[in-house]
Amino acid sequence: MTQLASLSSTLLYVAFVLYLIATAFFAGSIKSKKHTNQTGKNRWATIAITITIIGFVSQLGYFITRWIASGHAPLSNLFEFITFFGMMLIAAFIIIYFIYRAHVLGVFALPIALLIIAYSSMFPRDISPLIPALQSDWLAIHVSTVAAGEAILAISFVAGLIYLLKDVDLAKKGKQTFWLEAVLFSLVIVVGFIAATTTSQITGYESEFSHINTEGNEDVAEYHLPALVIPHQGELVTENRFASPVEMPAIVNASRLNTVIWSIMVGTVLYLLTRLIFRRSISALLQPLVRKVNLNLMDEVGYRSVLIGFPVFTLGGLVFAMIWAQIAWTRFWGWDPKEVWALITWLFYAAFLHLRLSRGWEGNRSAWLAVIGFAIIMFNLVAVNLIIAGLHSYA
Amino acid sequence: MSEITCKCGHVNPEGTELCLSCGRALTTDAEEKKTSDVMRYEGMARRSQTYNGSIIDKVWNFFSSVKVGVWLIVITLSASALGTIFPQVLFISPLEAPEVYYEERYGVAGEIYYILGFHDLYNSWWYLLLIAAIGTSIIIASLDRVIPLYKALKHQRVNRHASFMKRQRIYTEYPLYSSDTFSKIKDGLRNKRYRIREEDGNLLAEKGRFSRWGPYVNHTGLIIFLIGAMLRFVPGMYVDEVMWIREGETMAIPGTDQEYFLKSEGFTVETYDADEDKEVFGATIDRVGAIAKNFQTDAILLKREDGVAGDSSNLVEVEEHPIRVNQPFKFDNFALYQVDFRQGEFRSMSFNLVQKESGDSFGPFEIDLTQPEDEYQLDDDHRVELMGYYPDFSGFENGEPQSPSPVPNNPAFLFKLFSPEHPDGEVAFIAIQQNLEPLGENDYQLSFNGVETRDVSGLTVRKDLTLWILALGGAIFMIGVVQGAYWNHRRVWVKRTEEGGMLVSGHTNKNWFGLRKDLEAAFTNTGLEQPKDQHEQNLNKVSAGGAKEEENRDTTS
Numbered sequence: 008m009t010q011l012a013s014l015s016s017t018l019l020y021v022a023f024v025l026y027l028i029a030t031a032f033f034a035g036s037i038k039s040k041k042h043t044n045q046t047g048k049n050r051w052a053t054i055a056i057t058i059t060i061i062g063f064v065s066q067l068g069y070f071i072t073r074w075i076a077s078g079h080a081p082l083s084n085l086f087e088f089i090t091f092f093g094m095m096l097i098a099a100f101i102i103i104y105f106i107y108r109a110h111v112l113g114v115f116a117l118p119i120a121l122l123i124i125a126y127s128s129m130f131p132r133d134i135s136p137l138i139p140a141l142q143s144d145w146l147a148i149h150v151s152t153v154a155a156g157e158a159i160l161a162i163s164f165v166a167g168l169i170y171l172l173k174d175v176d177l178a179k180k181g182k183q184t185f186w187l188e189a190v191l192f193s194l195v196i197v198v199g200f201i202a203a204t205t206t207s208q209i210t211g212y213e214s215e216f217s218h219i220n221t222e223g224n225e226d227v228a229e230y231h232l233p234a235l236v237i238p239h240q241g242e243l244v245t246e247n248r249f250a251s252p253v254e255m256p257a258i259v260n261a262s263r264l265n266t267v268i269w270s271i272m273v274g275t276v277l278y279l280l281t282r283l284i285f286r287r288s289i290s291a292l293l294q295p296l297v298r299k300v301n302l303n304l305m306d307e308v309g310y311r312s313v314l315i316g317f318p319v320f321t322l323g324g325l326v327f328a329m330i331w332a333q334i335a336w337t338r339f340w341g342w343d344p345k346e347v348w349a350l351i352t353w354l355f356y357a358a359f360l361h362l363r364l365s366r367g368w369e370g371n372r373s374a375w376l377a378v379i380g381f382a383i384i385m386f387n388l389v390a391v392n393l394i395i396a397g398l399h400s401y402a
Numbered sequence: 403m404s405e406i407t408c409k410c411g412h413v414n415p416e417g418t419e420l421c422l423s424c425g426r427a428l429t430t431d432a433e434e435k436k437t438s439d440v441m442r443y444e445g446m447a448r449r450s451q452t453y454n455g456s457i458i459d460k461v462w463n464f465f466s467s468v469k470v471g472v473w474l475i476v477i478t479l480s481a482s483a484l485g486t487i488f489p490q491v492l493f494i495s496p497l498e499a500p501e502v503y504y505e506e507r508y509g510v511a512g513e514i515y516y517i518l519g520f521h522d523l524y525n526s527w528w529y530l531l532l533i534a535a536i537g538t539s540i541i542i543a544s545l546d547r548v549i550p551l552y553k554a555l556k557h558q559r560v561n562r563h564a565s566f567m568k569r570q571r572i573y574t575e576y577p578l579y580s581s582d583t584f585s586k587i588k589d590g591l592r593n594k595r596y597r598i599r600e601e602d603g604n605l606l607a608e609k610g611r612f613s614r615w616g617p618y619v620n621h622t623g624l625i626i627f628l629i630g631a632m633l634r635f636v637p638g639m640y641v642d643e644v645m646w647i648r649e650g651e652t653m654a655i656p657g658t659d660q661e662y663f664l665k666s667e668g669f670t671v672e673t674y675d676a677d678e679d680k681e682v683f684g685a686t687i688d689r690v691g692a693i694a695k696n697f698q699t700d701a702i703l704l705k706r707e708d709g710v711a712g713d714s715s716n717l718v719e720v721e722e723h724p725i726r727v728n729q730p731f732k733f734d735n736f737a738l739y740q741v742d743f744r745q746g747e748f749r750s751m752s753f754n755l756v757q758k759e760s761g762d763s764f765g766p767f768e769i770d771l772t773q774p775e776d777e778y779q780l781d782d783d784h785r786v787e788l789m790g791y792y793p794d795f796s797g798f799e800n801g802e803p804q805s806p807s808p809v810p811n812n813p814a815f816l817f818k819l820f821s822p823e824h825p826d827g828e829v830a831f832i833a834i835q836q837n838l839e840p841l842g843e844n845d846y847q848l849s850f851n852g853v854e855t856r857d858v859s860g861l862t863v864r865k866d867l868t869l870w871i872l873a874l875g876g877a878i879f880m881i882g883v884v885q886g887a888y889w890n891h892r893r894v895w896v897k898r899t900e901e902g903g904m905l906v907s908g909h910t911n912k913n914w915f916g917l918r919k920d921l922e923a924a925f926t927n928t929g930l931e932q933p934k935d936q937h938e939q940n941l942n943k944v945s946a947g948g949a950k951e952e953e954n955r956d957t958t959s
């Protein structure tokens with residue numbers, strides 16, 4: 008079983024590398040001279056999608072072997088869920104790719120999936136047993152459907168981003184230019200998080216603080232990055248470790264805040280470095296990739312993925328969620344923060360559809376809505392778990 | 403009602419934008435509107451667009467506007483988000499007073515949160531009002547549109563006026579009409595599973611019309627769901643009770659009118675074991691410590707056959723069943739859930755009566771802490787009388803022992819000890835770590851001999867007769883969304899002109915890419931170029947950064 012578990016990790020690693028290679032090929036495909044940048048056959052793109060599919064199969068292998076090794080669907084903690092979300096994103100991309108054959112989607116969808124998978128592996132990766140509340144077939148049914156729905160919706164973000172990169176006139180300083188850059192900047196922050204966490208994992212940095220928690224009791228907080236902020240009445244107990252004097256109130260999880268600060272710092276440095284080296288904003292840097300993009304097609308891909316994703320999300324995030332909640336928690340709805348944010352996501356996409364269908368919000372506006380929608384999904388996936396802990400806060 | 407007569411002679415009801423027969427635009431207003439806006443409801447007269455006189459009209463028009471609907475949705479979602487900033491009052495421990503809890507923990511922000519009532523946001527009148535407004539809006543907006551839409555689609559004519567054709571997004575004029583080409587297009591579309599109607603060499607090919615009903619079906623589902631949610635407040639539909647049951651105890655199940663009783667055979671907690679369970683779990687167990695594996699109450703359901711309420715003498719065993727998390731025990735519309743537990747509650751204590759001087763010991767005797775007896779006979783000469791029992795002893799007040807609850811958390815006893823030396827008894831007060839002899843030094847004392855504990859299961863008793871309505875609403879909603887999202891309503895018109903030419907136009911409510919593919923397939927064998935998508939062409943004309951054509955399109959509310 009332990010062997011199977013390590014095979015599983017290897018398969019995930021292989022998938023990661025393959026996605027990386029496939030991204031390069033997709034980038035090559037839109038650079039190629041003969042390329043019309045839309046549909047049709049293109050040798051680079053054929054290789055790229057083939058590698059993507061092999062990568063997907065490898066990740067599927069990770070999923071299945073981990074399932075066998077643990078005896079339950081590997082969807083029970085943040086690492087497993089976010090990894091699965093990344094896998095569904097790839098699956099959604101493959102499906103949309105075969106409908107529209109828009110190669111440029113790969114150039115953006117794959118890196119985002121890579122970022123998500125890398126992000127997930129920053130959380131504890133141990134195979135953990137299921138607590139009683141999670142011992143239900145509905146765990147797999149509900150969580151996998153939610154992830155699939157959110158992943159399909161995320162494709163509309165990818166299409167929207169591509170749309171905006173081409174559509175927004177970067178020469179003019181304005182709100183759109185600013186916010187587009189802000190969206191890309193936030194992706195760099197994620198890179199910053201991954202860089203900071205990986206460095207700490209490699210160097211094995213660790214420090215502990217004794218402190219007073221919200222209940223007024225003594226507690227220990229573990230840090231994996233040098234402490235820029237310390238917990239309420241925090242006292243460094245590990246020797247030779249850095250501790251700043253900045254103390255947080257008890258309700259703030261100082262160790263997590265510390266990680267956030269580090270991520271933003273490292274991300275900002277990375278961002279400033281790229282600006283210094285290339286002397287251009289990231290939007291401007293990416294724009295050549297989308298020069299030949301058919302805006303109309305991107306708009307349709309975006310709308311279509313919302314149309315396909317919305318019912319799937321409703322099924323997983325609301326219907327199955329309610330069924331399981333009725334069985335596990337005695338009531339189908341309980342205003343738990345995670346539930347509320349699923350409702351918010353659902354209402355948001357309902358508003359998106361109404362604006363689009365009845366009020367003609369197409370093109371640019373629709374693309375911005377897709378970006379906001381993805382931000383909401385990510386907020387629910389990341390922030391609600393880490394900041395607003397409710398019943399859903401996994402391990 | 404004033405009617406509009408079209409140039410073609412057809413008489414249309416007031417408010418119609420496109421003639422129902424030939425498709426000509428009937429008003430200058432309609433002529434100026436974007437095609438997609440007029441086509442959305444087939445240019446039919448809608449109540450909300452036609453009348454605006456009375457109060458009723460105004461309310462109707464307000465709620466039928468999608469703009470209003472979207473605002474309601476956006477306000478609701480923003481409000482919902484507010485409720486997650488700090489925990490809702492139902493998640494904080496009932497022992498905490500909310501008026502201090504929020505301020506103590508979250509400072510001024512918490513205080514404001516509490517004062518504004520956001521700590522119980524989802525039960526606030528204004529939140530419920532928002533939901534009600536959305537419900538109203540859904541009903542009115544749907545009625546306003548579905549009836550005209552149904553009529554329009556039902557009475558479609560095959561042959562449309564050239565102006566109608568020209569206004570479509572997909573449109574091309576071909577110089578030559580030939581019946582050969584015509585039948586090739588027709589066959590091509592039929593192969594794509596279009597339903598074909600033909601009239602004097604004109605053609606209407608249509609597919610997926612049923613998808614137009616998707617939104618109305620899903621809105622119906624939502625309304626049914628909301629009605630189901632309201633029904634919870636009807637007495638008898640919904641039961642939500644908590645019961646704490648001790649191991650070995652039999653008690654009436656609250657909410658069942660004393661009809662059902664439950665006996666607990668025992669409560670178990672299991673944790674994962676690094677050795678017994680899967681080896682791969684070892685790392686996590688090392689990292690976080692013990693992980694719960696199972697919470698289980700073994701229960702027996704009993705039913706009262708006859709007799710009056712509260713009488714538990716005529717109980718008949720119905721079923722034995724374990725209650726576990728994720729595996730509620732269901733019976734007769736009720737379900738029992740394992741939700742909580744208390745371990746190690748005192749069940750009984752036992753004592754010995756000891757003569758201090760000689761050390762002679764009598765007993766032991768055991769006191770059941772939920773049903774103590776008045777007197778314990780130890781042998782012929784020695785007995786103990788229980789004068790007072792204080793299960794949750796908290797101290798003395800005016801010399802009286804206090805017990806704020808009947809739960810044996812900290813049992814204390816006032817005894818009278820009878821012996822041959824003291825036929826009138828000696829008084830002793832005994833609590834944990836406490837031994838008082840209030841009326842002077844005694845010759846006898848009680849010595850503690852042991853305690854037995856047991857677990858208490860916390861169960862939720864639930865009956866919810868609204869579930870099937872909610873499930874029905876949910877199912878209808880899902881069918882409706884899938885119907886509207888995974889299918890589209892596509893139409894293609896072919897018109898033979900008097901000059902011997904051919905006009906082809908196409909319309910779909912969404913997914914133009916799909917319609918173009920259908921047309922591509924239908925036109926491959928004709929030798930003609932497939933009809934053009936005007937939108938696509940316009941878009942290719944504008945350079946990057948200039949595609950702002952969607953500005954000011956908000957014409958249909």
Ligand code: HEM
Nearest residue numbers: 357360364365465466467468471536539540543617883886
């Ligand atoms: C949470 C609430 C709601 C949900 C989940 C919902 C869902 C939907 C969906 C999925 C569609 C189809 C959209 C598409 O296919 O692109 C739709 C269409 C529509 N909805 Fe809603 N809706 C909601 C509330 C409302 C409200 C409040 C109104 C009131 C104005 C409304 C009016 C409409 C209209 C007019 C259509 C278009 C129908 C058509 O053109 O055929 N909806 N709705």
